[in-house]
Amino acid sequence: MSLPRIAIDAMGGDEGVRVMIEGAALARRRHDKFKFLLVGDEPKIKAALANHPGMTGASEILHCDDVVEGDEKPSRALRRAKTTSMGLAVNAVKKGDAGAAVSAGNTGALMAMSKLALRTLPGIDRPALAALLPTLGDNDVIMLDLGANRECDARNLVQFAIMGAAYARILTGLSEPRVRLLNIGTEENKGTEDLQDAAAQLRAASGLAMRFDGFVEADKINRGEVDVVVTDGFSGNIALKAIEGAARFVTDLLRNAFTSSLRSKVGFLVSRPATELLRHHLDPNNHNGAVFLGLNGVVVKSHGSANALGVANAVTVAARLLEESLIERISGDVGALEHRGAATIDRSIDLA
Amino acid sequence: MSLPRIAIDAMGGDEGVRVMIEGAALARRRHDKFKFLLVGDEPKIKAALANHPGMTGASEILHCDDVVEGDEKPSRALRRAKTTSMGLAVNAVKKGDAGAAVSAGNTGALMAMSKLALRTLPGIDRPALAALLPTLGDNDVIMLDLGANRECDARNLVQFAIMGAAYARILTGLSEPRVRLLNIGTEENKGTEDLQDAAAQLRAASGLAMRFDGFVEADKINRGEVDVVVTDGFSGNIALKAIEGAARFVTDLLRNAFTSSLRSKVGFLVSRPATELLRHHLDPNNHNGAVFLGLNGVVVKSHGSANALGVANAVTVAARLLEESLIERISGDVGALEHRGAATIDRSIDLA
Numbered sequence: 195m196s197l198p199r200i201a202i203d204a205m206g207g208d209e210g211v212r213v214m215i216e217g218a219a220l221a222r223r224r225h226d227k228f229k230f231l232l233v234g235d236e237p238k239i240k241a242a243l244a245n246h247p248g249m250t251g252a253s254e255i256l257h258c259d260d261v262v263e264g265d266e267k268p269s270r271a272l273r274r275a276k277t278t279s280m281g282l283a284v285n286a287v288k289k290g291d292a293g294a295a296v297s298a299g300n301t302g303a304l305m306a307m308s309k310l311a312l313r314t315l316p317g318i319d320r321p322a323l324a325a326l327l328p329t330l331g332d333n334d335v336i337m338l339d340l341g342a343n344r345e346c347d348a349r350n351l352v353q354f355a356i357m358g359a360a361y362a363r364i365l366t367g368l369s370e371p372r373v374r375l376l377n378i379g380t381e382e383n384k385g386t387e388d389l390q391d392a393a394a395q396l397r398a399a400s401g402l403a404m405r406f407d408g409f410v411e412a413d414k415i416n417r418g419e420v421d422v423v424v425t426d427g428f429s430g431n432i433a434l435k436a437i438e439g440a441a442r443f444v445t446d447l448l449r450n451a452f453t454s455s456l457r458s459k460v461g462f463l464v465s466r467p468a469t470e471l472l473r474h475h476l477d478p479n480n481h482n483g484a485v486f487l488g489l490n491g492v493v494v495k496s497h498g499s500a501n502a503l504g505v506a507n508a509v510t511v512a513a514r515l516l517e518e519s520l521i522e523r524i525s526g527d528v529g530a531l532e533h534r535g536a537a538t539i540d541r542s543i544d545l546a
Numbered sequence: 547m548s549l550p551r552i553a554i555d556a557m558g559g560d561e562g563v564r565v566m567i568e569g570a571a572l573a574r575r576r577h578d579k580f581k582f583l584l585v586g587d588e589p590k591i592k593a594a595l596a597n598h599p600g601m602t603g604a605s606e607i608l609h610c611d612d613v614v615e616g617d618e619k620p621s622r623a624l625r626r627a628k629t630t631s632m633g634l635a636v637n638a639v640k641k642g643d644a645g646a647a648v649s650a651g652n653t654g655a656l657m658a659m660s661k662l663a664l665r666t667l668p669g670i671d672r673p674a675l676a677a678l679l680p681t682l683g684d685n686d687v688i689m690l691d692l693g694a695n696r697e698c699d700a701r702n703l704v705q706f707a708i709m710g711a712a713y714a715r716i717l718t719g720l721s722e723p724r725v726r727l728l729n730i731g732t733e734e735n736k737g738t739e740d741l742q743d744a745a746a747q748l749r750a751a752s753g754l755a756m757r758f759d760g761f762v763e764a765d766k767i768n769r770g771e772v773d774v775v776v777t778d779g780f781s782g783n784i785a786l787k788a789i790e791g792a793a794r795f796v797t798d799l800l801r802n803a804f805t806s807s808l809r810s811k812v813g814f815l816v817s818r819p820a821t822e823l824l825r826h827h828l829d830p831n832n833h834n835g836a837v838f839l840g841l842n843g844v845v846v847k848s849h850g851s852a853n854a855l856g857v858a859n860a861v862t863v864a865a866r867l868l869e870e871s872l873i874e875r876i877s878g879d880v881g882a883l884e885h886r887g888a889a890t891i892d893r894s895i896d897l898a
Contacts (some may be wrong), residue, residue, distance in 0.1 A: 440789040440793050441793075455820070464812055489548040
């Protein structure tokens with residue numbers, strides 16, 4: 195089976211064209227079947243391609259002058275969906291010119307454009323943004339939603355769980371990934387009514403391709419004991435950023451401590467392989483590639499500050515989700531849930 | 547001025563009486579003016595006191611048999627407010643037998659008992675739980691609410707900001723501590739209506755003893771750029787636990803890395819002073835003592851797993867808040883706000 199090509203918004207991200215093209219080229223060195231539609235300023239793209247001769251035969255350029263700004267309001271960017279590199283990359287997926295789109299640009303604008311162009315899958319009310327976080331275990335943990343939906347009801351959360359589990363099956367190879375709802379305690383009566391309601395529905399639903407383990411508190415996200423953490427976009431954003439900030443805080447403290455005396459500097463040099471291992475494990479580039487789940491198409495958000503390695507990882511995520519039929523898996527799982535009528539049991543469960 | 551004595555719930559916490567008494571004794575070695583009302587099982591307290599002869603003259607024992615369990619529902623514990631060590635410690639503050647209470651027991655029960663016995667201050671609708679977190683700066687950051695109130699409106703958040711600022715003035719010595727609202731972005735239009743509303747009120751209010759700097763995202767809590775982070779109890783709990791979990795995750799990774807080879811083990815031994823500095827900075831015992839703000843009395847929650855040093859820090863927090871008149875400061879600030887009519891401006895501000 196030949197892999198559909200991947201549309202790259204070459205203009206997004208803090209570093210611009212050079213990093214996006216280098217990232218795509220890096221991904222292609224891993225899997226030479228990758229093909230690309232490179233969207234953006236043609237002279238700049240051609241200049242960047244000059245360093246990667248292997249890319250020329252595998253790429254088509256779609257020229258445009260317009261770019262979505264990093265701080266632009268999504269509503270404003272939406273009006274330029276047909277003229278910007280981001281909009282055209284997403285539109286290529288809609289038209290079937292590409293199987294997936296990757297952008298490192300404005301997250302809100304990418305969400306808005308993707309939703310408008312690709313629409314949600316039947317049975318999915320809202321898409322969600324899912325990211326990967328490092329753990330103490332063998333696999334990354336998937337967390338969603340991370341800001342696409344500020345407020346979510348029980349129905350949304352159940353759908354997010356199904357979407358996240360489909361993604362986790364691809365990522366981990368597990369037939370029943372471990373799914374939990376983020377909450378402020380693990381007892382059944384903790385948290386909002388929507389959380390309790392969603393938990394009751396997931397507990398009651400039979401035959402879902404996941405193991406629903408109830409609630410998880412935010413200090414257990416990275417322990418490697420859960421594969422999918424489901425949450426509303428507000429709490430998810432808070433949790434994700436708190437984790438990122440705390441990890442940076444500890445490594446900053448460590449750097450300060452290591453440079454505080456000659457002895458500790460020597461110790462640092464001796465133990466460098468150990469601290470490099472830590473740095474590697476925490477490097478966001480190694481966990482890059484947030485996915486908009488629930489749409490009629492694969493759209494991957496690369497971090498704005500990702501380097502070429504990070505972009506390559508985001509491209510690889512997009513390719514893997516295409517190869518392993520993410521969309522069809524989600525559709526199948528949602529259909530199965532609706533067929534069994536589990537989506538209608540929410541009102542009949544006694545939550546007292 | 548003689549310091550009012552501090553009531554200690556000697557039965558709370560994972561380690562029990564011995565650690566609570568040892569912590570109180572440790573605090574007293576720092577400040578020999580401290581006096582205690584030790585509430586709980588008299589024989590056990592007397593046995594624990596045997597190791598601390600200096601404590602005997604400074605302590606009175608209030609015997610009781612009953613103890614609030616760690617996993618007990620607050621509503622159930624409330625019915626035993628008059629017979630449990632926790633309830634009697636809080637009640638001692640109400641009756642004026644003590645100036646403050648310290649407990650390492652069930653947080654929800656302590657909140658419920660404190661609220662019922664001490665009531666909120668005039669102008670305060672709800673109390674909030676405020677904790678200290680380490681930063682890269684010179685002072686800890688105060689974060690509230692951390693779980694006492696699952697949902698908060700703009701009025702609650704404004705009151706929390708005033709309460710937190712009063713606490714921060716005592717902790718940092720700054721006349722205008724830097725206060726921010728936790729949100730998923732820093733732009734004015736980010737987050738819920740209540741967050742935008744609270745920000746507008748705090749921006750418009752003049753003469754408050756704080757510098758209101760707008761919103762803060764969760765990855766900036768520990769940078770040392772903010773003294774008070776204000777949030778609802780749900781988000782605050784998520785952020786606090788995410789930070790705790792991520793810090794533990796990174797230090798676990800570091801330990802794994804340091805023990806991965808002989809070379810890194812040697813490096814670890816050489817750089818031990820550096821990693822000890824890190825451990826010291828992150829040790830929760832060094833930031834122990836969460837405070838229930840907004841009540842007619844000082845109640846401090848010591849972490850259930852705190853060691854004697856941690857308990858001593860919680861006792862010292864209680865003493866400092868008494869000495870520096872926390873309650874009077876909050877009352878004054880809330881009164882000033884109401885006098886200026888700032889609490890009534892919320893509806894007149896255009897948030898479009």
